[in-house]
Amino acid sequence: xxxxxxxxxxxxxxxxxxxxxxxxxxxxxxxxxxxxxxxxxxxxxxxxxxxxxxxxxxxxxxxxxxxxxxxxxxxxxxxxxxxxxxxxxxxxxxxxxxxxxxxxxxxxxxxxxxxxxxxxxxxxxxxxxxxxxxxxxxxxxxxxxxxxxxxxxxxxxxxxxxxxxxxxxxxxxxxxxxxxxxxxxxxxxxxxxxxxxxxxxxxxxxxxxxxxxxxxxxxxxxxxxxxxxxxxxxxxxxxxxxxxxxxxxxxxxxxxxxxxxxxxxxxxxxxxxxxxxxxxxxxxxxxxxxxxxxxxxxxxxxxxxxxxxxxx
Amino acid sequence: xxxxxxxxxxxxxxxxxxxxxxxxxxxxxxxxxxxxxxxxxxxxxxxxxxxxxxxxxxxxxxxxxxxxxxxxxxxxxxxxxxxxxxxxxxxxxxxxxxxxxxxxxxxxxxxxxxxxxxxxxxxxxxxxxxxxxxxxxxxxxxxxxxxxxxxxxxxxxxxxxxxxxxxxxxxxxxxxxxxxxxxxxxxxxxxxxxxxxxxxxxxxxxxxxxxxxxxxxxxxxxxxxxxxxxxxxxxxxxxxxxxxxxxxxxxxxxxxxxxxxxxxxxxxxxxxxxxxxxxxxxxxxxxxxxxxxxxxxxxxxxxxxxxxxxxxxxxxxxxxxxxxxxxxxxxxxxxxxxxxxxxxxxxxxxxxxxxxxxxxxxxxxxxxxxxxxxxxxxxxxxxxxxxxxxxxxxxxxxxxxxxxxxxxxxxxxxxxxxxxxxxxxxxxxxxxxxxxxxxxxxxxxxxxxxxxxxxxxxxxxxxxxxxxxxxxxxxxxxxxxxxxxxxxxxxxxxxxxxxxxxxxxxxxxxxxxxxxxxxxxxxxxxxxxxxxxxxxxxxxxxxxxxxxxxxxxxxxxxxxxxxxxxxxxxxxxxxxxxxxxxxxxxxxxxxxxxxxxxxxxxx
Numbered sequence: 001x002x003x004x005x006x007x008x009x010x011x012x013x014x015x016x017x018x019x020x021x022x023x024x025x026x027x028x029x030x031x032x033x034x035x036x037x038x039x040x041x042x043x044x045x046x047x048x049x050x051x052x053x054x055x056x057x058x059x060x061x062x063x064x065x066x067x068x069x070x071x072x073x074x075x076x077x078x079x080x081x082x083x084x085x086x087x088x089x090x091x092x093x094x095x096x097x098x099x100x101x102x103x104x105x106x107x108x109x110x111x112x113x114x115x116x117x118x119x120x121x122x123x124x125x126x127x128x129x130x131x132x133x134x135x136x137x138x139x140x141x142x143x144x145x146x147x148x149x150x151x152x153x154x155x156x157x158x159x160x161x162x163x164x165x166x167x168x169x170x171x172x173x174x175x176x177x178x179x180x181x182x183x184x185x186x187x188x189x190x191x192x193x194x195x196x197x198x199x200x201x202x203x204x205x206x207x208x209x210x211x212x213x214x215x216x217x218x219x220x221x222x223x224x225x226x227x228x229x230x231x232x233x234x235x236x237x238x239x240x241x242x243x244x245x246x247x248x249x250x251x252x253x254x255x256x257x258x259x260x261x262x263x264x265x266x267x268x269x270x271x272x273x274x275x276x277x278x279x280x281x282x283x284x285x286x287x288x289x290x291x292x293x294x295x296x297x298x299x300x301x302x303x304x305x306x307x308x309x310x311x312x
Numbered sequence: 313x314x315x316x317x318x319x320x321x322x323x324x325x326x327x328x329x330x331x332x333x334x335x336x337x338x339x340x341x342x343x344x345x346x347x348x349x350x351x352x353x354x355x356x357x358x359x360x361x362x363x364x365x366x367x368x369x370x371x372x373x374x375x376x377x378x379x380x381x382x383x384x385x386x387x388x389x390x391x392x393x394x395x396x397x398x399x400x401x402x403x404x405x406x407x408x409x410x411x412x413x414x415x416x417x418x419x420x421x422x423x424x425x426x427x428x429x430x431x432x433x434x435x436x437x438x439x440x441x442x443x444x445x446x447x448x449x450x451x452x453x454x455x456x457x458x459x460x461x462x463x464x465x466x467x468x469x470x471x472x473x474x475x476x477x478x479x480x481x482x483x484x485x486x487x488x489x490x491x492x493x494x495x496x497x498x499x500x501x502x503x504x505x506x507x508x509x510x511x512x513x514x515x516x517x518x519x520x521x522x523x524x525x526x527x528x529x530x531x532x533x534x535x536x537x538x539x540x541x542x543x544x545x546x547x548x549x550x551x552x553x554x555x556x557x558x559x560x561x562x563x564x565x566x567x568x569x570x571x572x573x574x575x576x577x578x579x580x581x582x583x584x585x586x587x588x589x590x591x592x593x594x595x596x597x598x599x600x601x602x603x604x605x606x607x608x609x610x611x612x613x614x615x616x617x618x619x620x621x622x623x624x625x626x627x628x629x630x631x632x633x634x635x636x637x638x639x640x641x642x643x644x645x646x647x648x649x650x651x652x653x654x655x656x657x658x659x660x661x662x663x664x665x666x667x668x669x670x671x672x673x674x675x676x677x678x679x680x681x682x683x684x685x686x687x688x689x690x691x692x693x694x695x696x697x698x699x700x701x702x703x704x705x706x707x708x709x710x711x712x713x714x715x716x717x718x719x720x721x722x723x724x725x726x727x728x729x730x731x732x733x734x735x736x737x738x739x740x741x742x743x744x745x746x747x748x749x750x751x752x753x754x755x756x757x758x759x760x761x762x763x764x765x766x767x768x769x770x771x772x773x774x775x776x777x778x779x780x781x782x783x784x785x786x787x788x789x790x791x792x793x794x795x796x797x798x799x800x801x802x803x804x805x806x807x808x809x810x811x812x813x814x815x816x817x818x819x820x821x822x823x824x825x826x827x828x829x830x831x832x833x834x835x836x837x838x839x840x841x842x843x844x845x846x847x848x849x850x851x852x853x854x855x856x857x858x859x860x861x862x863x864x865x866x867x868x869x870x871x872x873x874x875x876x877x878x879x880x881x882x883x884x885x886x887x888x889x890x891x892x893x894x895x896x897x898x899x900x901x902x903x904x905x906x907x908x909x910x911x912x913x914x915x
Binding site: 017018022040041057075078081091092094095101102104137138179180217218219225226230232233234236239241288289290296308309310 | 320321322323324325326327328329330331332336339340342343394395396407530531532534535538539636638646741745746747751754755756761763819820822823824825828901902903904905907908909910911912913914915
């Protein structure tokens with residue numbers, strides 16, 4: 001069985017399309033999206049006197065006609081940002097009222113996930129490829145029912161799914177971050193959730209952990225150190241471990257065959273923790289490149305046969 | 313689509329992991345500044361070589377070198393803006409240099425290398441030409457494979473050659489720190505040991521252990537050390553400059569003679585230094601510094617300068633998301649600040665050296681020592697090098713002050729040396745994650761996350777090469793500039809990648825903040841990349857073909873030195889073998905390394 005695992009695409013349309021195509025391209029049986037699907041930024045495209053104005057990467061563009069507008073929206077969405085058409089008054093109102101920005105963000109996130117689920121139905125229909133999506137700490141809770149209702153996609157979060165005799169346990173929650181995101185838990189509570197999931201697995205050695213947070217001190221969790229004002233220390237050269245101790249301890253205790261992680265985009269790598277292969281494919285979604293892991297599992301022996309980290 | 317100006321919010325961010333307020337441009341400057349290290353690299357080698365090209369203009373050579381490296385810095389800053397967090401040369405080259413650009417890169421490297429190696433092995437024409445053709449074919453084939461040329465250039469420039477840098481670092485620590493302290497404390501036995509081959513090997517091992525420990529500490533801990541070292545080193549430099557500024561040449565001569573008489577019993581050391589250089593025909597240069605004239609040998613000095621000034625891009629990586637053009641400018645300012653501030657300080661230094669030390673003496677003492685150290689001469693005027701901070705400290709007749717100066721200037725070494733193996737471990741990790749190296753190469757220990765196997769892969773060759781260097785086996789010590797040449801070859805792969813980026817990876821480029829920067833209608837990154845490629849290519853040609861005149865070796869690493877060429881052959885050959893073996897072994901395991909950089913269709 002071949003797994004294709006990607007994570008942290010943060011709203012990038014092009015990465016999602018590549019993810020859906022990866023099954024046939026890399027002959028994968030199962031696609032797993034490790035979470036943090038939703039975008040972090042919203043780019044206003046302002047309608048002014050019959051044309052549109054938008055600033056992308058600090059450069060202002062004036063767009064004439066639908067073709068230019070559509071092309072720019074695609075460019076923005078491929079990068080993982082939400083292009084939003086607004087009037088000057090709407091923009092001024094959003095600038096003055098944070099709740100309006102939050103509401104618009106929420107609407108855009110839900111709309112994009114709905115669109116992605118429809119695209120998945122089109123792309124995966126009749127292929128026999130399973131697609132499992134598990135939201136993570138940067139994703140709002142409202143996207144879970146949309147994924148659950150999608151015909152071509154299975155919701156992973158908080159479940160144990162059978163993959164040809166392997167048990168896939170998914171958990172998008174992470175240990176606390178400086179950003180106070182949606183799905184964060186103290187280490188002890190995180191460990192309790194992991195234990196609950198593992199309790200439903202007859203043989204933990206045939207388990208696959210799909211836990212968004214990487215294990216602490218594994219090199220899969222090396223992130224640039226921040227100071228108290230959320231600025232990089234030493235220009236980003238100073239790296240520190242920010243992973244989860246609960247995840248690390250549970251991997252070492254239960255010894256799953258494979259452990260899939262994301263969360264730390266700079267933490268690309270694969271390491272052995274005890275008998276477990278732990279993988280974080282990293283993320284470079286803003287480049288339009290889908291960082292992913294291809295893992296071949298031997299169903300009879302219950303072990304990892306091969307793996308490869310790719311930039312697709 | 314046109315551009316205009318607009319005043320209103322242009323971007324809304326929500327709370328999400330990884331969004332930070334920014335980063336300090338000063339950090340980028342500091343890192344770059346310490347990498348083009350005025351004291352450890354500049355004074356130790358580049359700024360000590362002016363005597364070898366007496367008709368060259370030192371100041372013009374520094375300025376021209378900095379201009380050439382500026383183009384390279386622009387190309388690197390551009391790639392950082394296009395692919396932040398990508399991880400440097402290995403990833404950039406692997407992701408950009410596929411297909412035709414990869415084949416061109418591989419063919420050039422393979423063809424030139426095999427031609428040179430066949431010649432160095434004593435083969436007469438037409439065999440080297442035939443070998444060159446084979447090299448072109450093999451190189452192009454490797455370049456066509458996704459990631460092939462990227463691995464070979466990055467493994468040689470970021471891993472293998474750092475084994476040669478280890479003993480060079482050792483030599484720097486030895487002659488800039490341990491030997492001066494031994495002399496100042498009257499430990500002449502220790503000084504004799506440190507100056508021996510055994511001593512050089514010993515200090516190389518000390519450096520290897522020191523930098524290994526610093527890898528264990530990690531950059532988070534080392535960053536603090538670096539910051540302290542930066543300010544301490546600058547304070548020491550300021551004191552040195554003031555001393556040199558307020559002292560006359562006569563005062564210096566008296567102080568120098570007095571110090572050497574009391575430490576080593578050498579009377580009239582100042583005049584003896586000049587006399588020895590002249591008697592041994594080491595130095596025939598001008599007796600005064602030519603400030604502004606562009607001497608005919610100026611260009612010949614540039615390959616010497618690159619030993620020191622080539623690295624403002626060292627460790628340059630941009631972290632974080634939702635970045636724009638201002639981040640490109642910030643990265644570039646950091647690199648160029650480090651480069652040009654250092655170049656300016658170097659010019660101030662040589663002007664002051666000419667004024668206070670005397671230009672003739674400064675060159676004579678350097679050339680005496682270099683000839684002795686690199687084994688072209690059996691005798692030395694003095695048992696230690698006239699390390700500029702040390703001899704400037706003689707102007708204050710106080711032993712404690714002199715020792716303090718040497719120790720404070722040690723900060724230039726401590727704040728710089730820690731990245732020696734850190735860079736290599738990152739390269740080894742990336743290759744292991746790409747399955748070119750065994751997975752064990754990226755394993756880390758439990759508690760401190762120390763990359764044990766990666767360190768072994770660096771330490772073993774470092775110790776071997778340190779032995780070759782310390783005992784000068786086959787004249788190995790003279791191959792010092794190879795350490796720069798191999799890195800320059802890696803850099804040229806990246807500048808070439810930057811040149812073709814806007815056309816070869818159009819979407820990637822167009823979606824980056826770099827797309828707005830143009831020069832004469834051409835992408836800035838391409839113009840800078842092309843100019844940097846030409847500049848580096850010219851420097852490599854100068855090193856290899858000795859300015860077109862191999863009968864008069866100047867850089868000692870070109871076609872006139874078969875050991876140097878064979879050493880290059882060993883480095884690139886090893887990288888090629890590792891890569892080919894990895895492809896074959898992985899294929900037998902059912903792993904296609906070509907899939908790593910294959911783009912998945914998006915429609």
